[in-house]
Amino acid sequence: MNDVVICLLSPASFDRAAQGLAGAGRRLAEELGSQLKAIVLSPQSPAIAAEVAQVIDKVIVVDQGEYQPESALSALADVCRQLSPVAVLFGNDTYSQEVTPRLAYRLDGAAVGDVVEVTVHQQALRVSRQVYGGKAQATIELKRTPAVLWTRSRSFAPAPRLSEPGEITELSLDIPADIRTRIVERKRESQSEQRLEEARVIVSGGRGIGGPEPFNDELKPLAELMGAQLAASRAACDAGWVPPTFQVGQTGKKVTPDLYLAIAITGASQHMAGISEAKNIAAINTDPDAPIFKHCRFGIVEDYRKVVPLLRQKLIALQNSQR
């Protein structure tokens, strides 16, 4: 058997990231001439499986209750052993990142994270990822099967719909409760229900913003006006101006918006590593030599304090004129 399997952990919806994951899985399955299967671990709504089945040949729904690290891992290992896939693909959410190396270990496979490309080279799987904080790109050939990968899933094109939806199977597993670790509290801190990784437009502030107030008084209203999510560089998060969940970069979120507006962000490679798959980058920065401009489609060299209030007025005027 050489199926390709995608795994969705506690999905709240079949969002763009999950669709991209299915797309990556479908292209790999076609290249290998194999089936594409999905393991959906504890979906938050029964409708999700039906949506997944529109693009996946076989959907296996396992309801294990709320995600717990040890029992989710045991459940995934159990189902994967039955399927013996050639590749198991995940998205880039927290749970997927934590589970992949351990799942690879249990299946005698090999794991790679933050994958942006998967190819087949003389029957071996090769993946690409950024290394050295985005300064270099590595191609890695996996030497064990299965390949267990977590991917920057939103950067992949979605999978085409099947003419007939795939089969949905519900599987109940006999996994004993593992009480060695237990999540006892879950707290959302984000600005909206949408994950930053899912955002189509992002307004992001850096060290040059200078404090928490401008984030609230200047950037937040701009983001709302643009229908954007607010994000920040590591420097701004470390300074405590915004919560760590806002952080974009090598050590924060890897985002893939259609527009990333970087305000007072120099664009160190560690930051760029988080936005390399963004479709368009624009910047507002006082320094014309700031590295961020090397990655921009368009930009303005000016103090953001002068630009942002005016930009809000202009955007409102444009929005009104288009109505």
Add this chain to the structure above:
Amino acid sequence: MNILVCLKQILDPEIPAREFRVDPARREAERGNANLVTNVFCENALETALQFRETLGDAKITVLSFGAATAEDSLRKALAMKADAAALVINDKTPNPDPLTVAQVLAAAIHKLGSFDLVIVGREAGDWGAGQTAGLLAEELKIPCVSFVDRIEAMNGGLRFKRQTDSGWEVLEAQTPVVVSITNDEHNVPRIPKVRDVMMSYRQPLTQWTLSDLGYEIEDDKYYQVVDLSIPQKESRCEFVTGDTLDERVESLARRITEVTSAL
């Protein structure tokens, strides 16, 4: 409580991109003039351990590294930050061992060092950034793992962790022994050691082992193999918005933003 913190020495990730070179044949970064530093998440990990020890009063922190002989500097710095003991497994075999090899070597060293209630590692390294050490080490040690932790507290009969997630944070309770990976937040910025402690650290004992002391033999390319390493070429095509006044330039910026976002 016995705490073990793993540290990795890496090429300074702060070196500017224009000075960064790779050797495509060896598939390694070139050292150039760059310093070797302790990976920052490993320092966040040590800082979290030090703060946790302060709340406990009675705990021993051992630092462990698997790397080149120069990694001794990272361990000396950790001693200066007030870790209690240090051990280095010298890797004279391969400059970039795969994640499984790293986990197996660390596990072998941990067994030789004794038993630990808590094993702490950084969430990923600033060089290869595989982010697999915590998970694979937990599997090698056959104990559970908690990722992306930024705070550790003691509770009755176990530990309580706060960890960062996509959308916020979670609290986990765990029995020991357990492996955790540490991420950064405003509370675990690594402390700067005192000059006197830096000097003292060079007089402290430091255990050094070779791979054969651990009875471990590295097998190349058993997990994965890096087949290409290159620097992506980015063409700079930034269009700076034009206009005679700030008002006109911002107007043009607003138009460009609207074009891009309404085309979605």
